[in-house]
Amino acid sequence: MERSPLVPDPGSAASSPGLPRNLGLPEYVTRRPSGFYRTLNPATKLAIAALEVVTVFLVPGWLGPIAVLLVLAVVAAASHTMRALAVIGLAASPLVISIMVVNLFILPGAVDPIFRAGPIAPTWSGLWFGLLTSTRLLVFSSAVALAYVTTPVDDLLADMSRRGLGRRGVFVVGAAVQMVPRTIERVGEIMDAQRARGMDTEGRIWRRARAIVPLAAPVVFGALTEVEERTMALEARAFTAPGRQTQLRVPADRSRDRALRWAALLALAGVVVLRLSGRVG
């Protein structure tokens, strides 16, 4: 068989430029996280997150959100992710505030005002409903975020691939997950460029709002024009080759993972059945 010029001749000086003696996978590829929750298989964490989300929304009243919140607090403390969850909670604060304001003042059918000041009449019902909805939202986002911050994206993708998801599906999931930081980075670049041309992106809210259009257009159109080049770059790296992708990183899937997944799925089914049968709520 003919040898490619890029395939080194054994024994030649070019055969192993900088080649380490040990050809095994480097430690930074095979590394494993530490701690009980972090070392769970990604699919197990997704199953637990699904149970938490369903419980938050299907168990009526405060029982569901409070129970899940307690579980999340314990896991977050044990996995040292409290700070990350606090940041995510802070990011959700505009939505929480708007939920509170809307429900406090204009909850349909609420007739128990806390006080009246002309046309303004916040209600007790609106306050409680707003608090409950906000808590559900925060617990829901924390459940998803906990799975996200304790799972390296490449572990998640490797596990999906191992479970038979095709390379296109895996790539789409990976690209979607990475889209957020990439978009933030791009917005920063465009904002710097627009500032250099005199656009005011600091100061009062209306000034910032006015800056959104000249920022949004380059972000959206830039992303669209990137698609063609990214497609060609993938083709140039044999992305459409037939066969299954080689896996360098295989996340562990222990018996405890399987047990936890089954328990989460059974509990999830139980919550759904109880809710549908009217035994809760």
Add this chain to the structure above:
Amino acid sequence: MSLDLAAVRYRYAGSSSVALGPVDLRVEPGMVVGVAGANESGKTTLCLVAAGMAPGVIGGRIEGSIVVDGVDAATLRPHELAQRCGLLFQRAATQLTHTTATVFEEVAFGPCNLSLAADEVVERVWWALGALGIEALAPREPTRLSGGQGQLVALASVLALRPKYLILDEPTSELDPAGTALVADALVRAARETGAGILLVEHKTDVLARIADEMVVLDRGSVAMRGPVADILGDVRLADLGVEAPAKVRLARDLQAAGADFTAELASALG
């Protein structure tokens, strides 16, 4: 054995005008062919056509033939062509997958797509990184590299597929002088270590002067000049085609114009 373009003409999809051609070009293993030209002279189109991306991936209409080591490129599927002709674009950011945690895994992406055994993937990754002298980047996050480093990782990712020919579309266009020097050094090293045939589109003629053996200048999609790189870069007609001569050539001309004693030693020192 060579990459041959014969009477190639190409139109982009939806366009009535010819973007490239007619072009005849040959790249042989171990040879570096430089390509220069003004904006919109067809340099990027030439790269896309030579690598089979046009019309293979982006559509359009092509005439003439592209033959890679005796095989008609039109008969090859994209992943087969990728193992013969590696393509590197201008921007590193759009070439990285953004789905890998380390440079090692980024470079491994292509070989993994080929379903190679893990041992061979690992061997290819170290080899590609070693060919460019960037083994130290292996544990780094691909998205946290400088422009020059990112471009080298993208090049290593292409090298890991072990193509016989490399098609490089202005790999230093977005780089500062330090990044340009980094990539140029790596290209010299890659050309020496791998023996691949390289088609290098580059508007920085200093880089071409250093790396290329032969050179082609495009003008409005067609070949306007071709020949040994030293002859082309020293040709006064280059400026008329929108290509700036290398700094050494300009300096030598200025010295001669000023009536300086332009000795053979000085000419040699200027390359």
